[in-house]
Amino acid sequence: MLTPHGGILQDLIERDASIKSELLAETATLKSINLTDRQLCDLELILNGGFSPLTGFLNQADYESVVEHMRLASGQIWPIPITLDLFKHEAAEYQAGERVVLRDPRDDAPLAILTIEDLYVPDKAVESEKAFRGDPEHPAIRYLYDTAGDVYVGGDLQAIALPKHYDYTELRKTPSQLRSEFGYRHWDKVVAFQTRNPMHRAHRELTVRAARDKLASLLIHPVVGLTKPGDIDHHTRVKVYQEIIKKYPNGMAKLSLLPLAMRMAGDREAVWHAIIRKNYGATHFIVGRDHAGPGSNSKGVNFYGPYDAQVLVERFSNELEIEVVPFRMVTYLPDEDRYAPIDEVEDGTRTLNISGTELRKRLRDGSAIPEWFSYPEIVKILRTSHPPRPSQGFALYLSGLPNSGVDALSYALQATFNQFSGSRHITLLDADNISKDSLAFATGELVRSGAGVIIVNTKQVASLEEIANYKKVVSKSGSFILVSVETSKEDCIKNDRKGYLSVERSDVEAYSFPKEADIKVNFSKESINVGIQKIVLYLEEQGFFKF
Known part of the structure; x- marks a missing residue:
């Protein structure tokens, strides 16, 4: 099993467990910030070590280095700005050196205490261009200008508690828990699969092939935080994952949920995903075609090239240590009743496929979805959640x-x-x-x-x-x-x-x-x-x- 990114798993919950009562008592004397949905996702992954080596929200030096060079000021690879944004009138209430309670907006529970290192006004134009390639239609850029605050607050955290979830609690494993489970199972090599969509037979086939090629076990690790607007809700998707995990050979695959707020940042996000999966204990990571890309803009121009993500992750592979497994698109061969990598199919061979657009159309109008494409149990879930x-x-x-x-x-x-x-x-x-x-x-x-x-x-x-x-x-x-x-x-x-x-x-x-x-x-x-x-x-x- 690989060491976490930066050498140490920054599990702040475990680190600060012995002083939790003191921190709770201190919260009564401090001002509070109620977090947004994105900040809540980011906080959870800082506190549980999923964002190691981070121990807080980025200060200005780290933020500017990440935006410009995809590295923290220390030189460690980190491609995505993790920031605590406030509006100007909110930021005016705080100053450097102050300690502030970060609270769950759903129940007002105290989750952590932030020691403010600095407050700074970001150059959003530079962040848009460098981190997300500048297209104003990119969802991360729209969030940056339409939703995010004007001032960023940097500083380290002391942990009180993780955000409380009431759904699929048995599937929400922390990095420490997954690493312990992998050790218990003697899983020395683990291939992680990232997804924000329902999985069908082709996904099952490509993940099994990846695991077999690497003689590894498999971690199905879908995102259940914030994804692309318009994506299928996570409740529907988790029901699908719970069904498809039954279709793997016994003991080969493990399902765990990742509370990540995606930025849809393409190649940068693929590097980020690889770091996160390394922290969770994976040794290999499947990088897909147009990985974490938001598709195309209103003019039909793609935000990212189809293989940009694979190229960038490979560029950093020696430093990251986690091994990249390129996504191999598979297609169905009806005459042989099997799936095969599309680059191995001989010319003239009859193939079948259903695109995402076609699948949505069939769900919308109630037309048949064949068993060669998806399992009946999964189709039933999708039809229940998305009726015609x-x-x-x-x-x-x-x-x-x-x-x-x-x-x-x-x-x-x-x-x-x-x-x-x-x-x-x-x-x-x-x-x-x-x-x-x-x-x-x-x-x-x-x-x-x-x-x-x-x-x-x-x-x-x-x-x-x-x-x-x-x-x-x-x-x-x-x-x-x-x-x-x-x-x-x-x-x-x-x-x-x-x-x-x-x-x-x-x-x-x-x-x-x-x-x-x-x-x-x-x-x-x-x-x-x-x-x-x-x-x-x-x-x-x-x-x-x-x-």
């Missing part, structure tokens, strides 16, 4: 001025939808009667349960920013469909029998029709029936209704 479109919920947001016909359209749509066959319940929500936060939450929960939700403002006018915020929240649960009711203001005033437009209103004056609406109707030119027809046909085309 006719069983999925959706939110239909009607945007328009008062008296534009939005209220009449909403009632007509509810009556129309409810007469269709099927089990989907249709709910009408008047946004004027619900707080903004409650509206987004309630809509998301209804959509998640498979309901159809029609949202309308009958008196007020939601700004485009408010609608965008609703969409951001609801889209995590299902489809958000924006309908722009573009009846002219003059006609709205003619229909103003309730006095909604009798006085000058800032929300009305500032309103503009959303350019990115999915459906547009105009009751100055069209009837309600035409509007209903447009919406029904759109929903049928998207697969929500079948006639």
